[in-house]
Amino acid sequence: GTAPPVSRGGRRAATYAHRGSSGMAPENTAAAFELAIAEGADYIETDVQLSADGELVIVHDVTLARTTDARLAFADHAPWNVRDFTLAELKKLDAGGWYAAEFSGQHILTFDELLDLLGGRVGLNLELKSPAVNPGLAQAVVARLRRRRDWIEPGARPRPLIVGSFDEHALRDFHTWLPDVPVSLITYDVPAGGKLTDLAGWIFSVNPDIRRLRPEDAARVIEAGMALVPWTVDSPELWRWALDLGVDGMITNYPYALKDMLHGRGPVR
Ligand code: G3P
Numbered sequence: 001g002t003a004p005p006v007s008r009g010g011r012r013a014a015t016y017a018h019r020g021s022s023g024m025a026p027e028n029t030a031a032a033f034e035l036a037i038a039e040g041a042d043y044i045e046t047d048v049q050l051s052a053d054g055e056l057v058i059v060h061d062v063t064l065a066r067t068t069d070a071r072l073a074f075a076d077h078a079p080w081n082v083r084d085f086t087l088a089e090l091k092k093l094d095a096g097g098w099y100a101a102e103f104s105g106q107h108i109l110t111f112d113e114l115l116d117l118l119g120g121r122v123g124l125n126l127e128l129k130s131p132a133v134n135p136g137l138a139q140a141v142v143a144r145l146r147r148r149r150d151w152i153e154p155g156a157r158p159r160p161l162i163v164g165s166f167d168e169h170a171l172r173d174f175h176t177w178l179p180d181v182p183v184s185l186i187t188y189d190v191p192a193g194g195k196l197t198d199l200a201g202w203i204f205s206v207n208p209d210i211r212r213l214r215p216e217d218a219a220r221v222i223e224a225g226m227a228l229v230p231w232t233v234d235s236p237e238l239w240r241w242a243l244d245l246g247v248d249g250m251i252t253n254y255p256y257a258l259k260d261m262l263h264g265r266g267p268v269r
């Protein structure tokens with residue numbers, strides 16, 4: 001098969017570093033990704049969008065205002081939509097100083113740079129972010145991955161790749177074009193019964209909001225045969241609760257602490 005193994009709870013639950021180790025370093029930068037890898041994360045979760053000139057770039061928000069110095073560097077470009085800047089302009093921005101001075105000099109990465117940085121060291125859970133404001137995003141990611149056969153050929157893939165989105169239509173397109181890559185549906189609430197059964201025919205994992213995840217909904221995802229990987233799970237209480245629900249993994253801003261809870265001396269169950 002092409003899908004990663006389903007681990008189903010307990011100490012084998014996978015750790016997904018949300019935007020890298022974003023509790024300790026500026027999200028979605030090389031610093032946050034390197035830290036997550038060093039901390040033993042199983043996957044990097046990150047977000048991809050399109051620049052004005054059609055390049056794939058790693059940014060979460062649809063604007064640059066929160067996580068870069070764009071307001072200073074491009075003072076007359078409000079509201080600083082990612083989509084309005086070329087790659088050359090995006091590369092001029094500082095993407096780390098907003099978090100802490102020691103991280104200034106971090107830059108927005110392209111998707112290719114991300115793949116090169118990760119290498120075979122860690123899995124990747126890539127989110128097609130806001131396809132409605134990034135038309136052509138799924139197609140652009142497919143085109144790029146087809147030139148990165150090291151990431152999409154099951155035999156060649158050193159670590160798992162999962163592609164997710166809140167946008168079911170973009171995800172469906174992606175799956176039609178690259179059916180061998182497992183896909184994850186990111187959602188606030190687990191879909192209702194009939195809908196969930198349909199999704200199980202082509203979706204590998206469901207990423208529900210941990211704050212809204214009811215035990216009966218967790219059980220329905222597991223019963224339907226999909227992996228259950230909630231976001232964003234950031235406290236020991238929530239980690240233990242999620243494990244009791246039988247999760248296959250957790251998306252967290254604190255991969256080191258989660259790994260320590262899972263594999264260190266602390267009790268799991
Ligand atoms: O993967 C789930 C999670 O990343 C969705 O929320 O806003 O952090 O992309 P967000």
Ligand code: CA
Pocket residue numbers: 045046047127
């Ligand atoms: Ca995300």
